[in-house]
Amino acid sequence: MEVRSEALQFRCDKLTAPVIQRTRLRVWFIRVCSSILLWTCIVQLVAVGELWHPQMLTGISNRMTWLTPYPLRVEEAVHFPPPLVPARVYRSNGFLKVSCNGGLNQMRAAICDMVTVARLLNLTLVVPKLDKTSFWADPSNFEDIFDVRHFIDSLRDEVRIVKRLPKRLNRKYGYEPLIMQPVSWSNEKYYLEQILPLFSKYKVIHFNKTDARLANNGIPLDLQRLRCRVNFQALKFTPHIETLGYKLIRILQRRGRFVGLHLRYEMDMLAFSGCTHGCTQQEAEELKQLRYAYPWWREKEIVSEERRAQGLCPLTPEEAALVLQALGFDRDTGIYIASGEIYGGERRLSALRAAYPRIVKKEMLLEPDELRQFQNHSSQMAALDFMVSVASNIFIPTYDGNMARLVEGHRRYLGFGKSILLDRRRLVELLDMHSNKTLSWDDFVVAVRFAHENRMGEPTQRRVIADKPKEEDYFYANPQECLCERTNCHDLLGPANSSKFSSQ
Numbered sequence: 001m002e003v004r005s006e007a008l009q010f011r012c013d014k015l016t017a018p019v020i021q022r023t024r025l026r027v028w029f030i031r032v033c034s035s036i037l038l039w040t041c042i043v044q045l046v047a048v049g050e051l052w053h054p055q056m057l058t059g060i061s062n063r064m065t066w067l068t069p070y071p072l073r074v075e076e077a078v079h080f081p082p083p084l085v086p087a088r089v090y091r092s093n094g095f096l097k098v099s100c101n102g103g104l105n106q107m108r109a110a111i112c113d114m115v116t117v118a119r120l121l122n123l124t125l126v127v128p129k130l131d132k133t134s135f136w137a138d139p140s141n142f143e144d145i146f147d148v149r150h151f152i153d154s155l156r157d158e159v160r161i162v163k164r165l166p167k168r169l170n171r172k173y174g175y176e177p178l179i180m181q182p183v184s185w186s187n188e189k190y191y192l193e194q195i196l197p198l199f200s201k202y203k204v205i206h207f208n209k210t211d212a213r214l215a216n217n218g219i220p221l222d223l224q225r226l227r228c229r230v231n232f233q234a235l236k237f238t239p240h241i242e243t244l245g246y247k248l249i250r251i252l253q254r255r256g257r258f259v260g261l262h263l264r265y266e267m268d269m270l271a272f273s274g275c276t277h278g279c280t281q282q283e284a285e286e287l288k289q290l291r292y293a294y295p296w297w298r299e300k301e302i303v304s305e306e307r308r309a310q311g312l313c314p315l316t317p318e319e320a321a322l323v324l325q326a327l328g329f330d331r332d333t334g335i336y337i338a339s340g341e342i343y344g345g346e347r348r349l350s351a352l353r354a355a356y357p358r359i360v361k362k363e364m365l366l367e368p369d370e371l372r373q374f375q376n377h378s379s380q381m382a383a384l385d386f387m388v389s390v391a392s393n394i395f396i397p398t399y400d401g402n403m404a405r406l407v408e409g410h411r412r413y414l415g416f417g418k419s420i421l422l423d424r425r426r427l428v429e430l431l432d433m434h435s436n437k438t439l440s441w442d443d444f445v446v447a448v449r450f451a452h453e454n455r456m457g458e459p460t461q462r463r464v465i466a467d468k469p470k471e472e473d474y475f476y477a478n479p480q481e482c483l484c485e486r487t488n489c490h491d492l493l494g495p496a497n498s499s500k501f502s503s504q
Helices: 001-050 054-062 074-079 104-120 148-154 187-200 220-235 239-254 267-273 281-293 304-309 315-326 348-355 368-372 378-390 402-413 422-437 441-451
Strands: 096-100 124-126 158-161 178-180 205-206 258-262 334-337 396-398
Touching: 096 104, 096 239, 096 402, 104 124, 104 187, 104 220, 104 378, 104 402, 124 281, 148 220, 158 239, 187 205, 220 304, 220 368, 220 402, 258 402, 304 422, 315 348, 315 422, 315 441, 396 402, 422 441
Parallel strands: 096 124, 096 205, 124 158, 178 205, 258 334, 258 396
Antiparallel strands: none
């Protein structure tokens, strides 16, 4: 009996270990399945919430407010991407490749336009190539500036975007795409009737110029709002740019309210525009030689003073100081200069700095090691200035270039943040009269303020000029179709909503 008991005990010991292991495995399996089920339910609830209230959720992470400090830490915004929206199912008519040209903000607008064209024509868009041959010679790729994964995922319910062409359609495999430049300021009819039929012969079309290739007006509402969606939500800067940009903003906001001054008195702009007012003869000659060195700058012989009188030149730093004083900004105003290297350096900034000692640039607020990765990458530097300008309490551009207009549009979209849009043509007249002592300082102040009473970035209708798209208001500076939920926004954009002048 004892022998039998020992044998039974031995057999039980052998059976117990596997049974316990299987039990533990079953419990572990149940826990894993439960966790997966729970997270699936949460994701579905969030997705349903977005379908019912799309702007409520996206607005939390994507919109920046000019009125209050940023509510989210950058790390939080980066590590919690929104759930994937369902992909749009459609038969692609072909692949669209685009090579953007110009600076960061010109390329940004072009990307928005090309996504819209791809949606209109039911194309597959290849992630855009950025300009590396312009004056700035920035080697940055799309993924160095924008969060490419977010860009693709956030638009998947509108258009299919791929990082590269399929191998069978690459040139090294013998396939030749059609390379062309679409006509500037074109409407949907042009793309449907002139471009779409080309895809029956060519599976890939490469647009090698993309600036201003879609009209400001006369575009269907759903396509206009898609342009906004790309601009305000899909084109998100990379984490390393956002991290440094948010740091700059926090530093400035801790110091109090500040003005974002887009002082576009830079070498490339002066050479391109032919504006040499305030420059020495040697500097004027240097700028002229630079203009001739770049064949895509078509105008070569330019009379600077004529251009300035037409309001087509950026204000000089000295002129900017006088205008800021006339607008009522006192000596203690904090000013962030959102620009690259000022032509003439600190010598040309001396008058502005004497009037406003609290002038700062990003190089003064960040450590050299923090900016080292951005050196020789002008578009990444411009991204930092873009973020700070959008977040500033008041934005003032001294020239209405691409950055000024896109920042203006962002600030309208985010609640009509004050942007003082300088009337340079009128200002040149007043500045010259004050310089010639034919206009007293008090009269100069009154005239400057009167000229800008209704130029504060307030709600207004976009100005349309038939057959003159270059002279009418730019879509991205005033995307009125995206500023309210109703199809008809006349109540919001009417003249009764214009704001009175105030420098604070």
